[in-house]
């Protein structure tokens with residue numbers, strides 16, 4: 001997979017050089033290219049924003065630098081990418097969307113600052129590309145770079161071979177299938193006793209069926225407590241089927 005990020009703060013994306021994404025890049029599983037939007041400005045101040053038509057607070061990102069940057073990036077690759085525009089007014093970024101995007105060969109992210117990008121940029125590229133305006137939650141940030149880090153991590157970990165244990169993401173909270181609408185339950189590791197706190201006996205029983213059922217019950221319990229909005233969608237039968245697959 002190729003990922004391009006066009007931003008006025010390329011240094012904000014440095015975390016893409018470390019950990020899971022960094023290793024995937026080193027192994028050649030991910031081709032991440034960062035582009036400084038200001039390279040496509042032509043004035044001495046490298047201006048990327050201007051006052052909004054119609055008045056109002058803040059500044060809007062000018063269309064010209066984005067158009068030149070996107071034209072350059074698009075001309076440098078094979079085929080057409082999905083254009084991912086991080087914005088609080090986008091569709092929710094979900095595990096399902098991460099799964100969908102992880103199957104695409106090329107993604108281009110356009111994190112904005114200020115009050116956003118001139119709408120005509122989205123319209124211009126929306127005429128020929130699959131453009132997704134995506135929100136990572138109901139809150140506003142100073143820029144879209146942190147959402148890019150969030151989305152890239154969620155997407156990269158789904159790429160084949162990136163996560164050590166293939167099963168690791170099949171049991172994720174929200175993973176398609178049995179966990180689609182359930183939060184992951186509690187997890188434990190050694191030592192068996194820590195500050196007087198022990199491990200649930202069932203996890204030491206070696207009985208896979210009982211362990212799976214305990215994990216399902218804990219998932220339902222945590223979902224009911226933290227995300228009652230999901231609980232009515234969760235399907236115990238689907239989870240039980242996964243039990244039988246064990």
Ligand SMILES: COC(=O)c1ccnc(N)c1
Pocket residue numbers: 086087088112113134135136137138139140141142143144147
């Ligand atoms: C400037 O971008 C944002 O504030 C943003 C982007 C994506 N999701 C959000 N919840 C906010």
